Amino acid sequence: MGRDPDLGRRDFLNTATTLVAGAGLAAAAWPFISSMNPSSNVLARASTEVDLSNITPAEVRTVAWQGKPVFVFHRTLEQIAAMAQSLGSDKDPEPDAERVQRPEWLVVIGLCTHLGCVPNRKPHGWDCPCHGSVYDNSGRILKGPAPRNLDLPPYEFLAADRLLIKKA
Amino acid sequence: MDRRIVQWIDRRFPLTAFIKKELTGYPTPRNLTSWWNFGFLAGFMLVLQIVSGIFLAMHYKADAGLAFDSVEHIMREVNYGWLIRYLHSTGASAFFAIVYIHMARSLYYASYHEPRELMWWSGQLLLLLLMATAFMGYLLPWGQMSYWGAQVITNLFRATPFIGDEVVLWLRGDFAIGDATLTRFFVFHFLFPFLIFGVVFLHLVALHYVKSSNPTGLELSPKDQIPFHPYYTIKDLYGLGWFLIVFCYFVFFQPELFIEPENNVPANPLQTPPHIVPEWYFLPFTPSCALFPTCWAEWRP
């Protein structure tokens, strides 16, 4: 028995209809998915400007950037010199010079790279209260479960005493 | 799907048998016209209202101090929030239009006759639940129309013999429509569509037991029945295409047609707007207001 000559045509129409309907459904789903992303008012506060003129040497100012803490650390000459001596630990060795734009200002995201707690300030750097990770004054991981040095946010200096932590 | 997976399921759950009985083998009159599309469309609208409603609820705040602004936030700042809200507000009107046509079909073709009386009565219950849902949803944007509409309708309950005042106070949870009213309306507005879903299920259980009516008004012999799938799945989807063309015209080009301008003014308990009108889908019931003197006094269309 010969094949129905119409079958190829029907298969084509079936496939084409299904594809068009699938594309339509996907297009209709997009606005709903997109509505769960940050809205424009949230995006509008995605960058933070910091006035550096009243952060005294050795002081750490914690500012909010995209709802997260950022440590803005005004380092003294001794602290800078000490940090230039080492690469941190074997875990994530990194020269201090690559972690700062200006040596007197360390700007790091204040969330432990282990599971995201906010480390507490200590003379040697920061200690995480959650599982005991220890960071130095360059925000580099020394010991504990954290895998990486504290992350750096994208930032630039607008003037000598004005810092802009930017949108990524 | 792999035949072995289907067989595994079929030994434990009547999947294939169910699909055969209710879909691929379900006997449907071969002479149904497009008027029989509207039940399916009503089901589609229920799903669309639930989906758009859930996404609105992710950004909406049910608090008298925040509600109005949160709807503006949805309109201006949430990605596609305007679209989701217009789908929902236009969807309410479309839902009623479809349900009214569906009911008109039932009346004209006597679809409510023996043995389909319970189809009619479960449908009546669905209409009541739908009206309650839409009425409570309309308070949520907390505009002037929202507020005074709720004021007037809750006042209807003042006609309850002996305890009218107490009933109204209880419904509102406040001396006037207020924060307590808004919060409970939001909870019920969220809940009721799922009750509707349950009653729709019962409506369909009854339908598949008594089978569809048809334009002749006679019971057809088996040779005049055709399987629901593919014939009526295709017909329903084809009708959905036409419906969506009309619906999208209103959503994208005339969305404010179904939102009273006055409702873009935040609710003010101390001032009623000059013209209070119900949504068009409640107009058929407006004359019944005359039965309730307190209602009539406050609500002159």
Ligand code: HEM
């Ligand atoms: C039977 C289905 C439904 C109907 C007929 C309906 C009807 C309405 C109406 C008439 C409004 C006012 C529209 C406006 O002026 O903007 C509204 C608002 C709202 N509804 Fe629904 N709704 C339904 C289902 C749902 C569901 C399932 C949810 C949530 C799970 C929901 C959540 C909301 C929210 C958050 C608002 C306030 C936002 C706004 O006003 O646009 N709705 N609804």
Ligand code: FES
């Ligand atoms: S989160 Fe900081 S050590 Fe675990």
